[in-house]
Amino acid sequence: MSYHLYRNTTIGVCLQDTLDELIDKQLITPELAHDILVQFDKSINTALSKVKIKYNFRGSLSTYRFCDNVWTCVLTDVEFRDSPDALKVSKVKIVACDAKGSNE
CATH class of the missing domain: 1.10.287 (Helix Hairpins)
Structure with a gap:
């Protein structure tokens, strides 16, 4: 899929x-x-x-939902850190899907 x-x-x-x-x-x-x-x-x-970059991030979980093997999370006041640099944003939406079977 x-x-x-x-x-x-x-x-x-x-x-x-x-x-x-x-x-x-x-x-x-x-x-x-x-x-x-x-x-x-x-x-x-x-x-x-193929992207192998790792970031640490911290924020407050505003809402989350799991439906049809898809996680949707909304975070507020998020700080992304790639030491020593940091990026602050007010809102982030993360959508994560199960990658199994997605090679169609």
Whole structure:
């Protein structure tokens, strides 16, 4: 099962907007646009699985939910630390999925 989580990121939304524009101008077919999005899902998941950077973070857990093997957590007043540097943000949403069986 390939997750579509990254389609809601800036790069994913821009890709979808561009594909919609190309479809509207009849430069590509909807089927080709679909195939491109499927390839995007596979590529982004593969690329992110190779990232080996570790960060420590601390914040207050605002809300959490577990549904269909997906954890969604919202933290507030979060500090990311990659010693000695720190980055503080007011709100972070973390979505975590079970990676087993996601190699379609």
